[in-house]
Each structure stands twice: as structure tokens, then as C-alpha cells.
Amino acid sequence: MSVLKHSKQSRNMASSSLGRRLVACLLNVSEARRKDLVESVAKAALYDTEGVRREGTTVLNIFNDHDYNRSVITIVASVDSIRDVVLSACEKACGLIDMHAHTGVHPCMGAIDLIPIYPLGEEVGVEDCAKEARAVAQGLTERVQGTGAFLFGWADSPLQRGLAQRRKEMGWFKKTPDLQAIRPDVGPQPQKRFGLTGVGASPYVMNCNVTIDTQDIATGRSIAAAIRESTPGGLPGVQVLALPHGGAVEIACNVESVKGSPPSHVTAGEPWPSYSIGGQSYCHAPASLITARVAELAGMQGVGVKGTALVGFTPLECRGLAELALSHGIAEFWKEQRGIRM
Structure with missing residues (x-):
């Protein structure tokens, strides 16, 4: 029987939880123009050096962006693996990508630019994710000589500084970051x-990109500033x-999950998807609200919206699709996801 016919059953299994202690890693690599290379990185997560599949692991999605020369690989596995x-x-990835030759309009500092780990259910605690993130940072700098890492979120103990703050501190937003001026948290x-x-590690972060129909970057920056959390x-x-x-210009949004409920004045009457981690409730701004706010601000400047793209999934979609993929033993789920309706 096809995976598609099983989707309703698997959705029910997801809602009841299979106790897999699942986490997601949205691995950001600084390459998108060589898609075969990016797929080989994804497959390295799924199969060992002998080609034997790692059980309980799936790659849900590979998002490639040519202009950014950046890909996001959505990996799901047990927190224990x-x-x-x-x-x-x-x-x-480090064996295949050389940052000396990298070009792209998206800021980046590393061949592996970002390794965030997100819990996908109540079965996984905050400290579980923090511990594994710190171990990944240590393991990376030991296995690949010449790499360095900085920590953010729950892994950044005791300060737990957010990703945006840590990137600013490291010079990530600069056009040409100075690696010699950086003092990594882990590694040389x-x-x-x-x-x-x-x-x-942190609550799930969704990526939502809205394209506006202009080449005027100043217009884009004014819209970005208006919807940014700090404004x-x-x-x-x-x-x-x-x-x-x-x-055109893309309004590229990292949509972080926030504790509790959003203030009523920003919801515009639209419910914010919610979930919980360790008994704490979290929610996130829906893509539709972000798109509407960008469209409103762009329209005030006589500019239209061309479209919206989600880089991957919402937290609930990620959990549901992971359960579906793992229930049917699908490792390379990104190849089949277009034919599946949750």
C-alpha cells in the first residue's frame, strides 16, 4: 500500500506520539549551486561509511537557494543519536565545501554555517538538546581540524544568548567578517x-521568506525594520x-517560537500555532500574518508582493512528517514529500 494511503493513519500516530524522543536539525550549509554535493551531505546523515542506513533517521527536506548559495537540510532523529x-x-560538507571559493548574497561565516537543534515534543527536555548541541560543537572541532564554533540558545550556558545576538557579536552580519578577530566558544x-x-538549541525556528516586487534594497530594509521584533x-x-x-528583494525572516501567548495587538485576530516543551507553552507568528504585514508595508510604498516561501516546515508539520517518514522507513523523504498530503 502506498505511503499516500497511509498518511491519515500516520497523522493519528503522530498525534498520539510514538515516544521516539525526536529532535530536528535544520543544517545550514554554504552551498546550493551544486545540488549533488548538497544531497551527498544529506545522505551522509542517513548512511554510515559502509552505506548502511542509520535507523530512526530521516531527511525531510532540502531547500536550495541559488542566489544565496545556501541550503537548509531538515534532519530528524532521536536526541540520543x-x-x-x-x-x-x-x-x-567540510570535505567538499571550500569557503575560499564561496560567493552568495546571504551572510555566512562557515562551510557549515548553522547547526540548530530543536525538540519536537514533550519527550525531549531543554537540557537534552543543550547537551547534544554542545557535544556537536566539540565533536565538529575535533573531527575537522581548523573549524571553530560559537554557541547560542540553550547551549550557551549560563547566558543563553539568542542567535541574532551571537551572530552580531561574531561579526556574521558584516560583508567580509574578520575570522582573525573572532574568539570561538569551542575550538581554535x-x-x-x-x-x-x-x-x-532552542524552541523551533521557522524560516519564512516574502519576496517584494522591487529591486530597491532600501525599501526592503525599511520593511524589514518595521516588522523586526526589536522595533x-x-x-x-x-x-x-x-x-x-x-x-527582486526578499524579506527573509527567522520566525522564533516565543513563550506563552502573543500580545493581542499583534495577532490581527489570527491564531498563532502553539505547542509545548517541558510543560512550557510556545507559539510562533503564522506565515500568513507575516506576509500580510509585509504586503501592507510594501503597498504603502507602491510595491506589490510576489510570493512567500517556507524554508521547510512549521514545528507541527515537522513533527507530523517525521512520524510519517519514520513509520514507513523512509530515509530520503525529501524525494517523496511532494506526493504526500498531511
Whole structure:
């Protein structure tokens, strides 16, 4: 029987939880123009060096962006195995990507630019994710000589600084970051070939990119500033960059999950998807609200919206699709996901 016919049954299994202690890693690698290379990194997470499949692991999605020259690989596994899974993918990537030759409009500092670990249910605790993130950072710098890492979120003990703050401190937003001026949290001074990697753990962060129909980057930056969390009246949990993209401007949003319920004045009457970790409730701004806010601000400047893209999934979608993939033993789920309806 096809996977598609089983989707309703698997959705029910997901809602009842199979106790897999699942976590997701949205691995950000600084390559998108060689898709075969990126797929080989994804497969390194799924299969050992002998080609034997790692049980209980799936790659749900591979998002490639040519202009950014950046890919996001959505890996899901048990928190007890995520360390080896992710490190295998990182070793492969570092062997194939040379930052001396990298070009792209998206800021980045490393061949593996970001390793975030997110719990996908109540079965996994905050400290579980923090511990594994710190172990991944240590393992990466030991296995690949010349790599360095900084920590963020729950892994950054005791301060637990957010990703945006840590990136700013490391110079990630600069056009040409100075690796020699960086003091990594883990590992030695990073070599240019590998660069610096951010490693951390937090509630799920969704990526939502809205393209506006203009090439004026100043217009994009004004919109980004208006919806950014740090701006009065901005959207909670939303971190934003405006970047040139495909002959237009993309409002690229990291949508962080926030504790509790959002203030009523920012919801516009639209419910925010919610879930819990360790008994603590979290929610995140829906993509539809972000798109509507961008469209409103762009329209005030006579600019239209061309479209919205989610890089991967919402937290609930990620959990549900992971249960579906693992229930049917699908490792390379990204190849089949277009034919599946949850």
C-alpha cells in the first residue's frame, strides 16, 4: 500500500506520539549551486561509511537557494543519536565545501554555517538538546581540524544568548567578517576554508521568506525594520534581513517560537500555532500574518508582493512528517514529500 494511503493513519500516530524522543536539525550549509554535493551531505546523515542506513533517521527536506548559495537540510532523529548523525553530515560538507571559493548574497561565516537543534515534543527536555548541541560543537572541532564554533540558545550556558545576538557579536552580519578577530566558544581560531559555525538549541525556528516586487534594497530594509521584533510594533520572535534575490528583494525572516501567548495587538485576530516543551507553552507568528504585514508595508510604498516561501516546515508539520517518514522507513523523504498530503 502506498505511503499516500497511509498518511491519515500516520497523522493519528503522530498525534498520539510514538515516544521516539525526536529532535530536528535544520543544517545550514554554504552551498546550493551544486545540488549533488548538497544531497551527498544529506545522505551522509542517513548512511554510515559502509552505506548502511542509520535507523530512526530521516531527511525531510532540502531547500536550495541559488542566489544565496545556501541550503537548509531538515534532519530528524532521536536526541540520543542526533550527535553522530549531524557530525557525519558536517564532516562530509567540510570535505567538499571550500569557503575560499564561496560567493552568495546571504551572510555566512562557515562551510557549515548553522547547526540548530530543536525538540519536537514533550519527550525531549531543554537540557537534552543543550547537551547534544554542545557535544556537536566539540565533536565538529575535533573531527575537522581548523573549524571553530560559537554557541547560542540553550547551549550557551549560563547566558543563553539568542542567535541574532551571537551572530552580531561574531561579526556574521558584516560583508567580509574578520575570522582573525573572532574568539570561538569551542575550538581554535577557524581557518578560512571551514570558517565559523553557529551551534545551539532552542524552541523551533521557522524560516519564512516574502519576496517584494522591487529591486530597491532600501525599501526592503525599511520593511524589514518595521516588522523586526526589536522595533516597537514589530512581530514577536521575528528576526529579519532584506536581501537582493532573483531580480527582486526578499524579506527573509527567522520566525522564533516565543513563550506563552502573543500580545493581542499583534495577532490581527489570527491564531498563532502553539505547542509545548517541558510543560512550557510556545507559539510562533503564522506565515500568513507575516506576509500580510509585509504586503501592507510594501503597498504603502507602491510595491506589490510576489510570493512567500517556507524554508521547510512549521514545528507541527515537522513533527507530523517525521512520524510519517519514520513509520514507513523512509530515509530520503525529501524525494517523496511532494506526493504526500498531511
